[in-house]
Amino acid sequence: MDAREYSRNYMRETRRWLVDRGYCSECGNRDAFTMAGRWRCAECAERHNSQPRDRKAENERAKEQRKYRRENRLCTKCGTPLPNLYSYVMCKNCRAHDRNIQEVRRRDRGIMPKSLYRELGLCVKCGAPRMNGLTLWGGEEIQLCERCYANTVKNSKAGRDSFLENHGTTWGNYQYEYEHLIRHGQKRENP
Numbered sequence: 001m002d003a004r005e006y007s008r009n010y011m012r013e014t015r016r017w018l019v020d021r022g023y024c025s026e027c028g029n030r031d032a033f034t035m036a037g038r039w040r041c042a043e044c045a046e047r048h049n050s051q052p053r054d055r056k057a058e059n060e061r062a063k064e065q066r067k068y069r070r071e072n073r074l075c076t077k078c079g080t081p082l083p084n085l086y087s088y089v090m091c092k093n094c095r096a097h098d099r100n101i102q103e104v105r106r107r108d109r110g111i112m113p114k115s116l117y118r119e120l121g122l123c124v125k126c127g128a129p130r131m132n133g134l135t136l137w138g139g140e141e142i143q144l145c146e147r148c149y150a151n152t153v154k155n156s157k158a159g160r161d162s163f164l165e166n167h168g169t170t171w172g173n174y175q176y177e178y179e180h181l182i183r184h185g186q187k188r189e190n191p
Helices: 003-020 042-050 055-071 092-108 145-166 174-184
Strands: none
Touching: none
16 A cells, blocks of 8 residues: 555545544534534535636546546556456446446436346346247356347357457357357257
């Protein structure tokens, strides 16, 4: 842990400790605002809110920061280095946090969260009714609707062709396992 991160964590814990005990997180005074669960006393809140904010400049700075982090293989949210073969622009923790926030927002708007799609027997990508009768290698039923299934097959074929074009060969038994079984599937037998 470097000095900046240590200082950031220390200040965060200190502010949390002050707020939990009913003190202002900036000046440390106790008043009715902080006793009501607020982070700042009335004076600090007024001083904080009176400072003008240039939203345009803040947005530009954030764009530049994301661009810099993307170019240097850093998480675009927290700035931690990403693994070499990692295909996302955010680290696992930030992606999980983002998913949770999106799920809460979907629930607030009255939209069914994606985490319930599988349990309710819906397509795991779009939420439409799943296709029935096709299974994967392990006997598990395909969790997609017809449209998403067709897109998956098309993208799989395009990925195979792209890999073949770039590398001159396919890996393993790609031709049979992915193209044949995904396209045709296996009919599920009723017990």
